[in-house]
Amino acid sequence: MGKPMHNTPMLDQLESGPWPSFVTGIKRLATDEGKPYQGMMVDLLGQLEHSYETKKGYWKGGTVGVIGYGGGVIPRFSEVAKNYPESKEFHTLRIMPPPGMHYDTKLLRDFCDVWERHGSGLIALHGQSGDIMLQGTTTDNIQPCFDELNEMGFDMGGAGPAVRTGMSCVGAARCEQSCANEQKVLRMLVNTYIDDMHRPALPYKFKFKVSGCPNDCMNSITRADMAVIGTWRDDMKVDQTEVKAFVAEKGRKYVIDSVVSRCPTNALSLNDDDSLEVDNKSCVRCMHCINVMTKALSPGDDKGVTILMGGKRTLKIGDLMGTVIVPFMKLDTEDDYEKLNEIAGNTIDFFAENALEHERTGEMIERIGLVNFIEGIGIEVDPNMISQPRQSSYVRMDDWDEEAQKWQDRKAA
Amino acid sequence: MGKPMHNTPMLDQLESGPWPSFVTGIKRLATDEGKPYQGMMVDLLGQLEHSYETKKGYWKGGTVGVIGYGGGVIPRFSEVAKNYPESKEFHTLRIMPPPGMHYDTKLLRDFCDVWERHGSGLIALHGQSGDIMLQGTTTDNIQPCFDELNEMGFDMGGAGPAVRTGMSCVGAARCEQSCANEQKVLRMLVNTYIDDMHRPALPYKFKFKVSGCPNDCMNSITRADMAVIGTWRDDMKVDQTEVKAFVAEKGRKYVIDSVVSRCPTNALSLNDDDSLEVDNKSCVRCMHCINVMTKALSPGDDKGVTILMGGKRTLKIGDLMGTVIVPFMKLDTEDDYEKLNEIAGNTIDFFAENALEHERTGEMIERIGLVNFIEGIGIEVDPNMISQPRQSSYVRMDDWDEEAQKWQDRKAA
Amino acid sequence: MPPRMPIESGVPDPFQYMHPTLARNYGAWKYHERPRPGVLCHTGDSGDKVWTVRAGTQRQMDVYTIRNLCDIADNFADGYVRFTIRSNIEFMVTDETKVKPLVDKLTAEGFPVGGTGPSVTMISHTQGWLHCDIPGTDASGVVKSLMDELHEEFINENMPNRVHMTTSCCQINCGGQGDIAINIQHTKPPKINHNLVANVCERPTVVARCPVAAIRPALVNGKPSLEVDEKKCICCGACFPPCPPMQINDPEHSKIAIWVGGNQSNARSKPTFHKLVAAGIPNNPPRWPEAAAIVKNILRVYKEDAKDWERIGDWVERIGWPRFFELTELPFTKYHIDNWRGARNSLNASAHIRF
Amino acid sequence: MPPRMPIESGVPDPFQYMHPTLARNYGAWKYHERPRPGVLCHTGDSGDKVWTVRAGTQRQMDVYTIRNLCDIADNFADGYVRFTIRSNIEFMVTDETKVKPLVDKLTAEGFPVGGTGPSVTMISHTQGWLHCDIPGTDASGVVKSLMDELHEEFINENMPNRVHMTTSCCQINCGGQGDIAINIQHTKPPKINHNLVANVCERPTVVARCPVAAIRPALVNGKPSLEVDEKKCICCGACFPPCPPMQINDPEHSKIAIWVGGNQSNARSKPTFHKLVAAGIPNNPPRWPEAAAIVKNILRVYKEDAKDWERIGDWVERIGWPRFFELTELPFTKYHIDNWRGARNSLNASAHIRF
């Protein structure tokens, strides 16, 4: 007989209800006779119940890793191991999934098998940064486990002051809005800078996220140091027959109030004959009308991406949005991709050299100013970078003429 | 023969063209044989031409005033009096006009006569703060000139760290949008705090401006420490017959694109029968639709005012907008007006005690935070004061429960 | 034996694991429909159609749950799945007749089918007491509790627009911006265990990390330690990860705060951050009923009052914050008014008032 | 004789000077029309109608000009006038047949009739070299030059919406926010006349007034004076009024800058500040042709491209700043990007891009 269960009256309450229960899952593992993880999961439940009772966490960090890499494992040592000895080590391995998180069942079963042998049997699909999180193993098991996963073709994700695991939306694989080859962008960027992931030496973390269109299903603007978002440059495609069908179905009033009036730049107008007029010059590619009338409207053909930098969440100076650095670039040829790669490389280099310790790109940009940042990475100013020009006259502009000339020269070129 | 004119080739160029020329006006005075101001105006032109040539100003300040008052005169002494001796003193008197700047011709002629006797003959109607500016006189003439104007029923305006001359729009006198008795508000506020105008002892200037509706023809939000703006609380008035007439005249597409879609809160919807649906709960009283369809739409009947504080222009921390302090108050009874007066009084007192030297209300609010300011003037928090609640979690909220209770108590009351 | 050096293979090629119809129509989809809640139907330029059935999971799954999902995929869905950013699982089928059996099977196995279109989809999810070293609550528990209560909203599409919620178990906020975010909010400065500071903390690092410079080095009982200026401290918790003896978590004073209106998509308005609406909510395991009640109430009001395609933030922009507080009956306090020096942007600098 | 003490009469009662029809219908107007540019017709609830004829003035008027306007009022307009915030004069008549003669007379006397509705009305106006002690240019001259060039736009109503322009002759900016603002912009730190500092400046005051703390007390040639850190100085000129020896005005380096999109009314969007579009423009009396050319060009593009009821700021919000710079052919530089720490609000944090 396996290790007896602790009393977990609070956790037990989380077994009821229609939503799948992580507690039930962990209990299944804790009662899995003869499995290497059984004892660990019994004590894990014990410690977790203790947390629920006392409203405190009991894990602390440490140093655990695999040979050749400086990061990717989140080490956890219990502070209450005296009472819950078998879960005294409960480290997580972060493994990078295929972009778009596609799996065949064989692959998933293989993951389960490896983790059954070397870990807790508990897998999170996925972490908020997109990793496959294999949650809970001992220091000793880390290396053999990783070796097996690595042989399967999988590699360690990011942790610490490093390039982090990236994410891309399902995009081109199953979405009509996609304007980019999301998986290609993501793989190229992360794999080019994989050294900065596996041997953490940056001032702080650096995240790539890729969304195929401005719906931004990967939340890249608010959650990535470098966000790559698909968009298009020519006119959106309008199928007026489908427009009329939509108007006929929903009624004019509905279409005016739900589509036309909601366009952020008044770029839409419903003609008296129920066809739709689009002012493509004013359209900001927000996606709203296309989302609502997906059969009638779609992105144009001249596709490319917008790059934004500096998004992050709260720590230290509050949440920051990414801001536009490259309004538009094509991603057709290998040269185009190479250019994208270079922008990423320049950014990481500049970040490495100029950010303070524990400072994200967004915080650095805030501190040094956008202009210094873009000059540092070799990008020229563009009015798309701002929502509006400066409103304060308190600035020194001695060399206005030179700066104006630069713009004129660029325009002439 | 009077004093000969200086050569003014640059100024002369400003005599041509269709717009009325101030140069021609000044020349008329400079050639006004036998008038006391003739010599002064000759030299004024000379100095001004000198400024045009050298691109520099040549006036400096000093101290000049009238008995009983600490301000209201803008003293000007010439730095180039050696060359232009007769305009060596060229002070301006700021006189408060009737609200709305209404005049009969007798009054204007009287002003001209006084100023012909005691000053330069040059009057600016009006200064950017709304004063009648009698521009150009000597130290000796200030007192007799003011005495005459004061006898006519006019009083000195503001200058220095004081309550300043206020402004109110034409409003109820000739505007269908007016939701307030602008002149009454302005007169009451300025006249109650007239002591703070005439004996400058505040940390810095303090301006009142009054607009009868949110079109804000007095620019009060951007240019007044205390802006009082008329508005209404019930539903706007809609004359559907006039609406239909407007739609018939302009066409549906025009109405949708110019009225419905431009409503900032999507509060308008054009019905299929060409009548207009107004979501009065979402309407922010921006005035746009009413401006466009002035015959069909008008403010409601339950009128009152919104008070904003802290507007100013650039000096020191850049332009600041006024912000909402009192979202709505009625101004029907004398008690209502008394309440308004008290708010102004509390604000001036708080400003006097808490602002740094040369700090405006807006800068003070920015420094101490809106909450401290409103608590200081005895106003309670209101969600209308903000465009959105805080976005940063970095705040200490120990006594949330107490604060929440205050709101509940107010709601219950 | 020399140590095995890693093969630095990086991010794997997804095509090897992708449903063949998706791979074949890669980059060539035409439009999609939602035949029923939880089911999408995408049509390709080629004419191919693929039905996607989306189901909720507990994210942190035991291998048996995963294998069960694999069995379902093998039996009903060609052996392929994918996961969404919100830990929902998606099964793709090319034969419409397979949809209903798949939905039924998932439902029978306890995986709610839904989360598509204007529904309340799975709440994004952080570590909490299960694994993190700094959590103030348990993300998995909060989410399980809430999703139990919101089950009907997950399996139906009755909301005005998508509802994307998030949780975060400390003020670092690994969860994202959300239409509604349920986050830990500390309300008292850290308590310092002075005996441990000297050994465990990099003192200059932690002094530098405090956003309001409230920490200074100090000698306490003759030992080098740290001191917090409690007047300045904003209880952010930034000092705790680098200096665990600065205990910020507190069973009583670590509360829950609720934020609304975060919107990451560019649809209509630019992306927006969520805003504080309620705080001081007890951190009350195992079911967090007080937080759940507030969230459900906000959702109810939103559902009743918002128009089609309005996200929560869009809706509040239209009706205004005063009305939001009126309709939800949440108290408005001075804490809702931002107080940092750049906060002027959050003030209402206009006569735009709703009545 | 004892000195005469002032009668503190304050703001006078306006009714004594108000056109009787305005007084009679006070607070009871119904709607208005614009029968022709420069003429308004207001109809009261009573059925009363009043026609207002608006004409431009030079603001700083000699008594002869004022008396001339009085004569016109007496002969054509019941003896009453009012002035607008923009120094236009308004004549009210109750008899429609008097409108044309009045318009003709004003025109004949050189007072342009216009400034109503969607026209370019008079530019608001500050003191300049004529009277102020700190001006970098002459407001009256700039305005006269511009209004000469914009005369046609004043007497017609051909703009998409009202155009409210402003001037300011130093960076204090007594002129207001404007659809277009033509303002002095200093580009070099003040030159200090060290001989005068000790006598003329309150040194602690001026040190405190510098917004970037660039001024420090210093001994120069043994005398107490001031020193400016030229790296820090943003050339705002705030030090000059309290300390005239810190000469900020410079015939060469005090330039003109042009700002657009200031909007004080609450119509549609909340009030907005104007934004920098062009700088480094020569301060070139007596006609400032370079500044005038830029203003006229902006107005031309606005007139061609904007829709009815779009103020300049609304128009640019719709078409976007990139297109504004494209259409006006003004250069976009790094100076257009704000660089103070709170400037993040001015950055484009979205995928909202126009092509």
Ligand code: SRM
């Ligand atoms: C595991 C995960 C939450 C989850 O349950 O999904 C997580 C967990 C932790 N995060 Fe996170 N973060 C996770 C995604 C995020 C995200 C979301 C994202 O990447 O889109 C963010 C917000 C985006 C961003 O980068 O700002 C995020 C912002 C942070 C921060 C604040 C960073 C900042 O610059 O503000 C920290 C603090 C730090 O690194 O010092 C942090 C730190 C941590 C640490 C390492 C706590 C610590 O400092 O010791 C947590 C370890 C928990 C554990 O025991 O595993 N985590 N963290 C997510 C990573 C899983 C994965 O690899 O897939």
Ligand code: SRM
């Ligand atoms: C005369 C006038 C311009 C005009 O030609 O119309 C004017 C002229 C001066 N202003 Fe002004 N301001 C005038 C309206 C304004 C306005 C407009 C308004 O009131 O709506 C503003 C912007 C609104 C505001 O209050 O912010 C304005 C903001 C300033 C400031 C900056 C105040 C600030 O807090 O930022 C100063 C500087 C100061 O007072 O230290 C200032 C200072 C000055 C001084 C006194 C310059 C000085 O410090 O020595 C100027 C005297 C000129 C002279 O020789 O007469 N003037 N000033 C306006 C007053 C006439 C009148 O009484 O009617």
Ligand code: SRM
């Ligand atoms: C599967 C997924 C991407 C993935 O790679 O995993 C996805 C897939 C789709 N999203 Fe998304 N979105 C997904 C997360 C997101 C997120 C991120 C998130 O949930 O945190 C966002 C941004 C969230 C935010 O702003 O807070 C997102 C914002 C949108 C929007 C914009 C909605 C809006 O009006 O603001 C659309 C447009 C729409 O609704 O038509 C959209 C539309 C879609 C469409 C309709 C695109 C398409 O044509 O196929 C897809 C499915 C529809 C459905 O659920 O009805 N997707 N979508 C994600 C599913 C999450 C889930 O399990 O619920």
Ligand code: SRM
């Ligand atoms: C006479 C005057 C008030 C006064 O007490 O002197 C006035 C009078 C009227 N204004 Fe005004 N406004 C006057 C200065 C302003 C100002 C201030 C300014 O010019 O600096 C503003 C705010 C300016 C800004 O936002 O920059 C102003 C913003 C408006 C608006 C909002 C326009 C918009 O769409 O943004 C309206 C509504 C409209 O146009 O229908 C308006 C409408 C009106 C109406 C139609 C109100 C009415 O129903 O009678 C009046 C006259 C109409 C006309 O000119 O066609 N008035 N109006 C001012 C004339 C100035 C001039 O000589 O040109």
Ligand code: SF4
């Ligand atoms: S971001 Fe755009 S392309 Fe990607 S899944 Fe979402 S809607 Fe599709």
Ligand code: SF4
């Ligand atoms: S995509 Fe957005 S901005 Fe473009 S027309 Fe449609 S609603 Fe307007």
Ligand code: SF4
């Ligand atoms: S502010 Fe309103 S009430 Fe006053 S004049 Fe302008 S439109 Fe009329």
Ligand code: SF4
């Ligand atoms: S007044 Fe403004 S906010 Fe109100 S309905 Fe009209 S346009 Fe909309």
Ligand code: SF4
């Ligand atoms: S939100 Fe905080 S407690 Fe939760 S996983 Fe992230 S770092 Fe840990």
Ligand code: SF4
């Ligand atoms: S909780 Fe935050 S503010 Fe308080 S001492 Fe720690 S780091 Fe500083």
Ligand code: SF4
């Ligand atoms: S803008 Fe400057 S120079 Fe012009 S009047 Fe005002 S203070 Fe004097």
Ligand code: SF4
């Ligand atoms: S010009 Fe402005 S920034 Fe420069 S020294 Fe003077 S006050 Fe300081």
